[in-house]
Amino acid sequence: MNSISWLWEVPLALLSLVFFKVSKFAIGNLFTVYLAIAKGKASQWRVLSQETIDTPLSLPVLMTKGPRWNTHAVIGTLGPFKVTSTISLNLEAAYKSSDSWIVVIYSFPGYKTVTSIESNLVSSDSSWHTVKLQLGKYSLGVRYYNYSEQISYPAVKIDDEQFTNTYLINSKVNDFYHNLINYKNWFYLSLHYYIYVILKYRNWLPESFVRHEYLPVGSPDTFFHYSYLAKNQALLVDIDSNIIEGFDIYFTYYDRSSLPITWCMITETKFSLPPQLVNGYYLLRIRPKPSVTKATNKTDRSLDRSIFAAASQLHSQCLEQNSSIQHWQISN
Known part of the structure; x- marks a missing residue:
């Protein structure tokens, strides 16, 4: 990591954050008027x-x-x-x-x-x-x-x-997701420039702020793991076998405009993403498998609640990080 890159990244990120908030307010109001009409x-x-x-x-x-x-x-x-x-x-x-x-x-x-x-x-x-x-x-x-x-x-x-x-x-x-990256332009890059920066420097920021800015509004039984990923940096994720057995794990990698580049379901205890050509960030959505949580009687409903609690007990830990690799472990 360039030790002085924050000198330009942080000011540009602040401008991007303000631009995003103003644009969200203006576009949101326009959409509300449209729905009213x-x-x-x-x-x-x-x-x-x-x-x-x-x-x-x-x-x-x-x-x-x-x-x-x-x-x-x-x-x-x-x-x-x-x-x-x-x-x-x-x-x-x-x-x-x-x-x-x-x-x-x-x-x-x-x-x-x-x-x-x-x-x-x-x-x-x-x-x-x-x-x-x-x-x-x-x-x-x-x-x-x-x-x-x-x-x-x-x-x-x-x-x-x-x-x-x-x-x-x-x-x-x-199927439209496969071509969504073609809509990339300066406007969307300017909107989301700050996201990469706050993920990169998240250790110096309140975690509640980072979560609020990055995460979608998800189901309470969904666990999220996320981070930035620098260009030419590989990603390795080790996942406990009981999590693979009990949860569906969805992976998506976004470019700096927040447009999806690649995605997949993770079904093995070891997941790897080869180095990408652009800076970006990723998101893992981890949800209880329907085969585990399907409610058919009161006993199953009790099981549902325990799985719901289990999702909130998952956690991620960085095992190694340098200019060429990020290595994470997800466990419970």
């Missing part, structure tokens, strides 16, 4: 796809509201909509579409997580699942992992009134 789209499932990327304003919105792209899940959103007391979802569509899924209810327009419904924490005995909410405006986000060839998003009722029907989509919807 295009009220008809509020009752339609909007699934992240190439069509979404081609829509004006969509990519800037995504690059400011959810820039750590989840290349492993099919993602759909719904809303905003007004709720007086309850929202109900027909989860039969979710169970048929995916072994592992999560529904997140957000406040609107603040996009704060209100609550979530997770495949490993609800019973599949009943098709409809109802959540009580306070009077207000909300939106939904649904992520399908380990998805099937037939994918559909659930029918939704608001205050016992039908709001939207089941929505079928193509299982190849995530």
Whole structure:
């Protein structure tokens, strides 16, 4: 590491951070106005796809509201909509579409997580699942992992009134990720320049600040491991065998614009990424396997809770780091 590189990296990172916050505020307000005008789209499932990327304003919105792209899940959103007391979802569509899924209810327009419904924490005995909410405006986000060839998003009722029907989509919807790097430009690089710097110097920063700036809003039973990776620096990760057996591990590597370059599932106790041609950063999402957490009776529900606790007990440790390699261990 260049010992004096901070002299220009830190000032540029501060400018980038301010630019990101201002852009996020401005673009977010524009998107809120758009949703208020295009009220008809509020009752339609909007699934992240190439069509979404081609829509004006969509990519800037995504690059400011959810820039750590989840290349492993099919993602759909719904809303905003007004709720007086309850929202109900027909989860039969979710169970048929995916072994592992999560529904997140957000406040609107603040996009704060209100609550979530997770495949490993609800019973599949009943098709409809109802959540009580306070009077207000909300939106939904649904992520399908380990998805099937037939994918559909659930029918939704608001205050016992039908709001939207089941929505079928193509299982190849995530193919757009392979070309997303082609959208790289100075604007996105300027937005996310600071991320590489705060990860590089995270030992000198509050960890809560680094987590807040880098991590997506994830399920409570998801463990995240992340770091920067310098150009021509290899990555090695050792993972305990019991974690491989009990968890699905999703890896994504991003360039400095926060656009995904490569991704995969990790299924072995030793994972290696060869040196990359560009500086960037990576993210591991570690979620309990659906085969371990599937709820079928009260005994299984107790197991769900123990797995939920186990995810929070995972931790990562750097074993070696120099100009040519980063070597990490993930254990519990």
